[in-house]
Amino acid sequence: MQASDVTIRTTTADDWQAVRALRLEMLRDFPIAYGETLEHALDAGEANWRLRGARGETEGQTSFVAIEGSRWVGHMGGYIPDATSGPMLVGVYVAPDHRGDAAGVARRLLDAVEDWARDYGTTLRLEVHEQNPRAIRFYEKLGYTLTGRSREYELAPGGLELEMIKPLR
Numbered sequence: 820m821q822a823s824d825v826t827i828r829t830t831t832a833d834d835w836q837a838v839r840a841l842r843l844e845m846l847r848d849f850p851i852a853y854g855e856t857l858e859h860a861l862d863a864g865e866a867n868w869r870l871r872g873a874r875g876e877t878e879g880q881t882s883f884v885a886i887e888g889s890r891w892v893g894h895m896g897g898y899i900p901d902a903t904s905g906p907m908l909v910g911v912y913v914a915p916d917h918r919g920d921a922a923g924v925a926r927r928l929l930d931a932v933e934d935w936a937r938d939y940g941t942t943l944r945l946e947v948h949e950q951n952p953r954a955i956r957f958y959e960k961l962g963y964t965l966t967g968r969s970r971e972y973e974l975a976p977g978g979l980e981l982e983m984i985k986p987l988r
Contacts, residue, residue, distance in 0.1 A: 829875030905940030
């Protein structure tokens with residue numbers, strides 16, 4: 820697999836079945852990264868999944884996916900929590916067999932979210948669980964820094980969500 824074999828695009832409401840399948844994959848792979856339980860996601864109905872898919876075409880939020888052939892292999896989203904905090908990166912996932920610098924999937928997805936975020940602010944913010952050192956290293960390598968701010972992670976096993984930011988040029 821090469822990065823050029825992967826298409827990056829936004830999601831639509833009609834993508835709801837693929838959005839659901841990828842989200843369930845995400846939650847099974849690294850449950851503490853998404854602020855949602857697998858049980859909650861399994862109980863969500865079609866209308867909920869259509870709304871999630873529509874994030875890719877809704878003002879003030881976005882949802883990008885990486886697709887190789889017909890397989891969805893990654894996701895990153897963004898939204899504007901409020902007028903003062905600016906854009907926030909959420910829902911970061913790349914399938915295990917598409918991870919790493921050589922694959923380039925995570926970098927391409929992040930580039931897409933950063934391009935989107937420039938329309939809404941000068942800084943992109945994210946939260947990452949303290950027990951996810953691989954993600955922290957990835958973000959640091961691409962210019963994100965820890966702010967020193969954190970908040971309690973609301974689901975089991977608890978812990979802290981660490982805030983990171985990156986100035987957008």
